[in-house]
Amino acid sequence: MSPASPARSSTSCVPTAGAPCSTPPARETRPYAPPSRPARRSPTAPEDVLVTTGSQQALTLVATALLEPGDTVLVEEPAYLSAIQCFQLAGARLVAVPSDADGPDVEQLISLIQSEKPKLFYLVPTFQNPTGRTLSAARREAIARSAGQHGVWIVEDDPYTELRYDGAPIPPIAAHPAAADRTILLGSFSKIVAPGLRLGCSAPPPGCAPP
Numbered sequence: 001m002s003p004a005s006p007a008r009s010s011t012s013c014v015p016t017a018g019a020p021c022s023t024p025p026a027r028e029t030r031p032y033a034p035p036s037r038p039a040r041r042s043p044t045a046p047e048d049v050l051v052t053t054g055s056q057q058a059l060t061l062v063a064t065a066l067l068e069p070g071d072t073v074l075v076e077e078p079a080y081l082s083a084i085q086c087f088q089l090a091g092a093r094l095v096a097v098p099s100d101a102d103g104p105d106v107e108q109l110i111s112l113i114q115s116e117k118p119k120l121f122y123l124v125p126t127f128q129n130p131t132g133r134t135l136s137a138a139r140r141e142a143i144a145r146s147a148g149q150h151g152v153w154i155v156e157d158d159p160y161t162e163l164r165y166d167g168a169p170i171p172p173i174a175a176h177p178a179a180a181d182r183t184i185l186l187g188s189f190s191k192i193v194a195p196g197l198r199l200g201c202s203a204p205p206p207g208c209a210p211p
């Protein structure tokens, strides 16, 4: 993948301040991780969620918060195009993790973590865009352990989970204790309500969301 680094001012993904979701009523109306769905992520308190104008803004905020120009970002191969563009706008150097039908290859991931010293690893574990693949629970756990051991942030983009029509939901990487303190889980209503409803959220590790 080309290490192109367009200037931050070249539009398309414009960093904004986001919506800190500071009022308790707004937080309590957030249905993202209620106790009735503990498999999604446990625990996620309302104050640990940042409401955004969709996943795209959450990605932009993550890039702004975590990346300096020249930082390395690992992405699964192939990766969601707008995420690539977002990280490139932040000046990141992108490196693709070779993947098979079940998702990123964990041995290759570990090898790239050691050689490239990335700041974060971006992936879409469920119904991935563009492949549609879903990572098994075992592969998610292996990725969580690898990131946890090597101190790499995971950006888990998860807008499609609710579109499952059969089979049991697979807990997100963010639910694994090995990576719970370094996984940022992104959600969106754009796939389950309407793309024009610009509403999503970012759930960083507990205690990391702005007050």
Ligand SMILES: Cc1ncc(COP(=O)(O)O)c(C=O)c1O
Residues within 6 Å of the ligand: 053, 054, 055, 056, 057, 080, 124, 129, 157, 159, 187, 188, 189, 190, 195, 199, 200
């Ligand atoms: C993987 C992935 N992440 C994020 C988005 C953008 O979601 P939103 O409309 O919430 O910004 C998309 C949209 O296609 C997507 O496929």
